[in-house]
Amino acid sequence: MNFSCPTCQQPLTLSETGFDCPNCERHFDRIALCPDCHQPLQVLKACGAVDYFCQHGDGLISKKRVEFTPAFIAD
Ligand SMILES: [Zn+2]
Numbered sequence: 001m002n003f004s005c006p007t008c009q010q011p012l013t014l015s016e017t018g019f020d021c022p023n024c025e026r027h028f029d030r031i032a033l034c035p036d037c038h039q040p041l042q043v044l045k046a047c048g049a050v051d052y053f054c055q056h057g058d059g060l061i062s063k064k065r066v067e068f069t070p071a072f073i074a075d
């Protein structure tokens with residue numbers, strides 16, 4: 001899914017830390033969503049690895065399946 005910068009409407013790029021706007025260089029936190037129920041996932045950090053857990057019955061979600069959305073979308 002593609003998201004646009006709320007300031008300049010340019011496409012945002014997803015990085016390990018969140019979404020960045022290459023045009024106005026703003027940074028936005030990202031939120032991990034469950035691909036099945038689209039609720040925010042609990043982020044579990046252990047030993048340098050990150051796991052994503054759905055508290056709504058879908059259990060552990062593979063990082064490849066996690067849907068990331070900019071935090072401003074979810075507000
Ligand atoms: Zn921008």
Ligand SMILES: [Zn+2]
Nearest residue numbers: 034037054058
């Ligand atoms: Zn879920």
